Amino acid sequence: MHETSMDRLYLHSPFRNWPPLGKLVLSLALILATLFTNSPAVPLVVLAIGTILFSLSSKFYLPRIFLFACIDTLLVILIGALIIALLTPGSTLLSAELGPLTLYLTREGMNLGVLVFLRAVADLSILLFFASSTSIPHFFTALRQVGLPASISELAVLIYRYSFLLADQVELMITAAQCRLGFKGLRNSIRTISIITACVFSRSMDLAERGQYALYCRNFQGSFPSFKTPPKMTAVWVIVPIAIFFILYYLGYLTSGWLVL
Amino acid sequence: MPQPILRTENLSYSYDNVTMALSGVTLDIPKGKKTVFLGPNGAGKSTLFLHLNGVLKPDSGTVFYEGKKISYDSSSLAELRKNIALVFQNPDDQIFSATVEEDVAFGPLNLGLNREEVGRRVDEALSWIGLENSREKPTQQLSFGERKRVALAGALAMKPNVLVMDEPTAGLDYEMVHELLELSDELNNRGLTVIISTHDVETAYEWADEVRALNAGRLVFSGGSDEFFEQAELLHDLGLMPPLAFLLNQQFHLRTGSPEKPYPRNIVELSQKFFSTTNQSVGKITLVCVDEEDIQQMAPRDDLLSVSHMHSGVFGSTARRIARKRQLDVHYRFHAVEFGLLAASQGSDFTIYTDSSLCGLVESKVKELEMHTGLHIDVTKASKK
Structure with a gap:
């Protein structure tokens, strides 16, 4: 990938x-x-x-x-x-x-x-x-060490992680659309892209909900701990x-x- | 009947206040047993699992853990989730961190454990699932099977008393399915109560001690797997087919008039029941009990014993790891006990590499199969080279 x-x-x-x-x-x-x-x-x-x-x-x-x-x-x-x-x-x-x-x-x-x-x-x-x-997680952990609010760094790390998942989803949806001639002609392509965009949005909501359940299951206490912290400056x-x-x-x-x- | 570790009473829940995802579910999960949940898609299995560790709060009804009604305040929930780990069907739902070890450490760090203890748990969990060499790998680079293992390691690192896995075998290849089932046997042998949901009746029949079946949010069966598969009408309602071993036994009974019980569950029991053996001599089983030190001390391809490729197998995560690391010439990488008995019943000797901590389990499995089949097989423990 x-x-x-x-x-x-x-x-x-x-x-x-x-x-x-x-x-x-x-x-x-x-x-x-x-x-x-x-x-x-x-x-x-x-x-x-x-x-x-x-x-x-x-x-x-x-x-x-x-x-x-x-x-x-x-x-x-x-x-x-x-x-x-x-x-x-x-x-x-x-x-x-x-x-x-x-x-x-x-x-x-x-x-x-x-x-x-x-x-x-x-x-x-x-x-x-x-x-x-x-690495992005290390970079944001380091920024936290110098006062970046935890909510911003954790949001950034989550966005980083979930962007890969959504990118995978988009790739799959594009392939599926291609298999069903979704990109045959300009009109079809625009329609397909708009459907995929809407679908990605709804899937991201679904993913977020399941992610929240999983966070609870793993005893999430409101902040993302880091096991191996990057070396300090x-x-x-x-x-x-x-x-x-x-x-x-x-x-x-x-x-x-x-x-x- | 062992004391239930989990119990629900009249559990009802709906996501949208219209459709009942769960409706008056009352059930027990026996402590230290392997329980399987069966039922069609949308039956309410995943919703029920989310109630077991308090992620979802029931609209009505109660969940009990070790006889105590669960509370939904944050400290009680943290304690509950430490004891009941849930592995989601889709590993991507529960992997948050960028690298494998960070993700496995996520739960223990949330428990507030010190880093040495977290490190120990991460090492242990990764060695169980055989991903100790991929600890620094980015999670997005893992295959689906590896992500499933990481999700399981994340749950095991919490050292729970109850391990709940939502369709753990879905999407895995044949070998991984059996590795996972053997791992759950091993964990169960260490005292863990293991609960899984599956659509695979063959797995359910062979693996589970107890069966619970849900349909349209209602509990429709609770009991042993033999009793469950006897109920043809219920199976029909659930859209399930009995397992092949069960059907073959049924046909054997109908055609020959031989007694239906005890039900054969695996290839050894089936073979012993169906076929008379012409070879009267019985082989012996050699147990090679290995442990962590063997991994450190011996070089690759330094065989523990010189045994024939076709007559050896591994059982247990440590033994499997040793077999992988040292490239042992082992043919049966799962179902080693069953195939060992099969080989022995045909007069061949068989070697089983197993973890030191699992020697007792292998011996009791052999004894259990002996009881079902009437075979008497000599099991000896070998000393390592």
Whole structure:
């Protein structure tokens, strides 16, 4: 199943025993470092760090579904960067007539577009590292340790668990509908999708009711206990990311004049 | 008649105040016995089970646990649910956690036990169901059968006195059905009262000590399984067919005039009743009683005894685990006692690997079968290599 691929990555990640909050602080420090600079050097360094961490975390394996998701995201980022490049005023590098419109590619726009693109790609690599090495339940348990209300973390964990069950149900319903020609033609497809959507809603209610019974049966006392709590964050996990942030910030300062064009 | 561990009196319940899911149900569940609930879909079996541990509160009537009327305040319910564990038909209804061990630990943690005790219970429950190597596996990656086992482990980790399983064999393959039934035998031997609902009459006939039948929310039968299957009209009303062993015995009685009772329930009893044996010599059964230490000490394929593949079987969760881990060349992975007796009755020797704690149970099963069949088989305990 596609949905389980991230879990598989997490289970085999060498960084799974790093404290989730520590990884979060490190990721935030790296992401913020890319945003606090105008130099393309910093995002390039962060991209290198992110790529190395993600590659080690995933042991150089990227499930196909995530590869497609990354390509999809990169395409969106590329289009966004292109629009920025075309809409930012400055000294013209190229111009093109497009019917009644004249498009100007400017030096400033190009530089900004490339910077935005590099930032986004670098941050994506950091997010991939974080997601591939941290389980959702552990992440929310860790957030609870720093004051996230229990109701929110438990709701998130339940949503996480039940989303798989509902996704399985939807997959089954789509297959069943296909077997009965439910997707033959646009009109039929729209009708089938609307039926499936309504059905998923009613099944989710049913599932929730049975889940509640099961919670009672297992002596649920109002909060979800965690058997293996994730490692707690130590001071090192604050000091090192802050140090990395300032190093990158300084690097950005040193290379602030670097431009692509 | 043993003291009932659970009792309901005039239990009535409706989900929508119109259709009665249960109507005046009065029944006893004997302590330390294996009770099966039969009845068509919608008969009220699952609704009744939800009343047994106080998840549903009856519209009228009372539920008693160990002679005491159950209370519905939160501390009484917590105590009750510690003692009565319910395994749902669909494991997805009761698995909440992201990993196997987290889910098995869910109930014990809710009991407020310390982590060492929770860890011990998780280890024990996972070893019973043979998933000790999958403890960190995400629950959504498990097969349906594995999820069923995890759901059962979650219930066993509560160390209940009563284990209630709603259609536990539904959707399982043949081997797993028998493993589960043997596990419930083992748990029952440890003193647990086991209650299951099923549509499988063969299982019900072979496994259960007691039968309760529900139809349209009413209790229509309460008694032993032989008496139940004697009632052809009731079976017809419930849409059930008697088990094959029962029907064959009935035909044998009608055609040969031989006495109908005692009813044969398994292949050994059937064979002994139906066929005269030409081979007068009787083989012997060797019991190899193994325990946890054997798993630690011996390397894979280091056979406990050199026995013929076709003449060996396992009985019990520890023995089964040893057989798996050490890749023992065992042919009968369930029904080992029955097939052992069958082999012995035909003059062949048979080896049964079983848990140390279950040696007594195997011996008493052999004795019971001897009594039913008139066979006299020598059972010896082997020393391990």
